Amino acid sequence: MLWSPTPKLRPLLACLSFLLLLSPSALAVTHSPPVSYTNTLIPQRADPHISKHTDGYYYFTATVPAFDSIIIRRSPTIQGLSSASETTIWRRKSSGIGSNQVWAPELHYIDGKWYIYVALGVANEWRIRAFVLEGVGANPQTATWTEKGLINTDWDTFSLDAHQFQVNGTRYLVWAQQEPTRTDENSSLLLAKLLNPWTIQRPATVISRPLLSWERVGYKVNEGPATLQKNGKVFLTYSASATDSNYCMGLLTASADADLLNPASWSKSPVPVFQSNDLTQQYGPGHNSFTVSEDDLSDILVFHDRGYPNITGDPLNDPNRRTRVQKVYWRADGTPDLGIPVPDGVTPVRLRSSASESYIRYYSGTSPSGSATLADQLFRIITPGLAGGNTVSLESASRPGVYLRRSGTQVRFDAGSSSSSASFKGEASWTRKQGLADAAKGVSFEAAGVSGGQYLRLTGSEGGLVVAAVGGDSTQRGQATFYLE
Secondary structure: OOOOOOHHHHHHHHHHHHHHHOOOHHHOOOOOOOOOOEEOOEOOOEEEEEEEOOOOOEEEEEEOOOOOEEEEEEEOOOHHHHOOOEEEEEEOOOOOEEEEEEEEEEEEEEOOEEEEEEEEEEOOOOOOEEEEEEEEOOOOOOOEEEEEEEOOOOOOOOEEEEEEEEEOOEEEEEEEEOOOOOOOOOEEEEEEEEEEOOEEOOOOEEEEOOOOHHHOOOOOEEEEEEEEEEOOEEEEEEEEOOOOOOOEEEEEEEEOOOOOOOHHHOEEOOOOOEOOEOOOOEEEEEEEEEEEOOOOOOEEEEEEEEOOOOOOOOHHHOOOOEEEEEEOEEOOOOOEEOOOOOOOEEOOEOEEEOOOOOEOOOOOOOOOOOOOOOHHHOEEEEOOOOOOOOEEEEEEOOOOOEEEEEEOOEEEEEEOOOOOOHHHHHHOOEEEEEOOOOOOOOEEEEEOOOOOOEEEEEOOOOOOEEEEEOOOOHHHHHHOOEEEO
């Protein structure tokens, strides 16, 4: 019999399940306000897990470089986690299970108790298994923690990265484990129903193996699963390959109404959905989790990466995997678009025209061609702008150091900096104003230092930009008004 709450608790738990387990995706919308965080969020914290609880606090846990303890941070905001105090709730033992590696803890709240899923090793052995701790108390930092023990799976083999989620009232556990008949591979992804938070219903189902070339660089790995639910779908991200710059993320998708224990219910993206980016200087992004923004309107991707590609020796001995966050965007077909790992600093935004569903996008030359990627549409609004004062500049997030710049009535994207000429700084600077077509929600950008009210306008569905005067014409005012996302 599958684990089920008592009748008295079922209505309350159904409500909590909706908020806690379908969130963040159930509360998200296609067009949602921008978020603003500063990366890196937390240095030297790998495999990050952030969850927003019903008390309004965000809770953070992650792998520490010494692999010797489980830590928790708490803050009313995501950015606040960067400076929040850290509480150690469990330490490495002197012998037995838990006397070596302590990897990738995840914190979950289930039926009034806290649970941490974590991978623990044994001293002087390569023996890593998934383990569960139970906490009683309103705040997990001060809760009383007890050990529920190992998660007994079908095989006594290398296993880690357990993640629990709920779909249509049924709880599942997904984790990474080496299959005993596939010892040339490091780990596959397995899925099972939960009988209780520390016991699975066996046998489990293998839903993904590292069979694609980008999943087999350095090591043959599928690990670090995380789930996001929206539009009647379950989206399951995972990480692949070695934990250096080759580390990247894949995506499995299933209908929420499907038999999730049937491998045929899951489809796999043939290419990585999130990977290293030389232009933004982010390398080896992966082992992610998902949370929701402070206003509950945007899904947030939480992940680790490094700021350099080359590592000497075993990547696991390099301590500089760091926690980062950025917004998840949604395509028109209802699937998530993770884009690229954005550069250090303030997170970027998209700028959608109020006159259409088109976005400002990067392009070469003076006019766009071809379809735009999400990366092309991400910009940082730099304040003050290159010209200083009350101006702003629009910097491409996918090409740091490249700015949107007026050239007569046309617009170009050119490299610039604080050492650029005065004319370049002026041409790449704008005065941010209330939206000409929607003063309450929109924004407009007037060319700085130019008389006659010259505004940035998006004139067509292809993303072509001009700088021109705007009169009383509603179409022109709409073209000069943008919504930030």
